[in-house]
Amino acid sequence: RWRMPSENPPVLMFDEPVNGLDPEGITWIRGLLRSLAAEGRAVLVSSHLMSELEGGADRLVVIGRGRLIADTSVADLLAAASGGRVELRTAERQEAMTVLARAGATVTAADAGVLTVAGVPAERIIALLTGAGVAFSGISEHRPTLEEAYMELTRDAVEFQAVAGREAR
Known part of the structure; x- marks a missing residue:
């Protein structure tokens, strides 16, 4: 009390x-x-x-x-933790990756139909894909949770690190 x-x-x-x-x-x-x-x-x-x-x-x-x-x-x-990343949903992954890479973006495939784009703001991604005729169903700026930001910030300053998908032994 x-x-x-x-x-x-x-x-x-x-x-x-x-x-x-x-x-x-x-x-x-x-x-x-x-x-x-x-x-x-x-x-x-x-x-x-x-x-x-x-x-x-x-x-x-x-x-x-x-x-x-x-x-x-x-x-x-x-x-800072968002890193300016944008999540893009598209069935035309390869086409989108090509268009965005030409514009200087760093593009990685996340899940099926989802790309993570860094280095180009969302508004520019929309303009690039629309101009190239690449269809997409969604786009959102990556918004990390405070826990994700904390984990990224302290990655090199902790004694033990969590490993996603693995149980502690």
């Missing part, structure tokens, strides 16, 4: 404040943290759950192996 201090400190620190709480408790804590920040206080939250921070944090300080890795806004971290 924790208590609020009797004074009005300008800086408050919370360590894993929603750990073990039910959804209603999590909502209440998030509201409390937002209201404290709205009062002009610095609210520091320590958490291993990026989803816990994604909707409520303005700035992130990331520490790995005892060193400061980043001190940035959530928006800037997510923008």
Whole structure:
């Protein structure tokens, strides 16, 4: 059980404040943290759950192996992690890859019918493909989650790395 201090400190620190709480408790804590920040206080939250921070944090300080890795806004971290990548859905994969590569894009095949494009903005991709008569069914800018951005940022600063598709032993 924790208590609020009797004074009005300008800086408050919370360590894993929603750990073990039910959804209603999590909502209440998030509201409390937002209201404290709205009062002009610095609210520091320590958490291993990026989803816990994604909707409520303005700035992130990331520490790995005892060193400061980043001190940035959530928006800037997510923008950097996106790498300007665009996901393109098309049945005409080879044609799209050829047109986009000629324009200087880096194109990789993701899933069946999905290409990941870097180096060319979405608006230019649309113009290039339309001009070349290459049909596509969808295009979206890659928007990483905070967890994905964190994993990319800390890739070289952690002792153990997660390997997708493999179980820990």
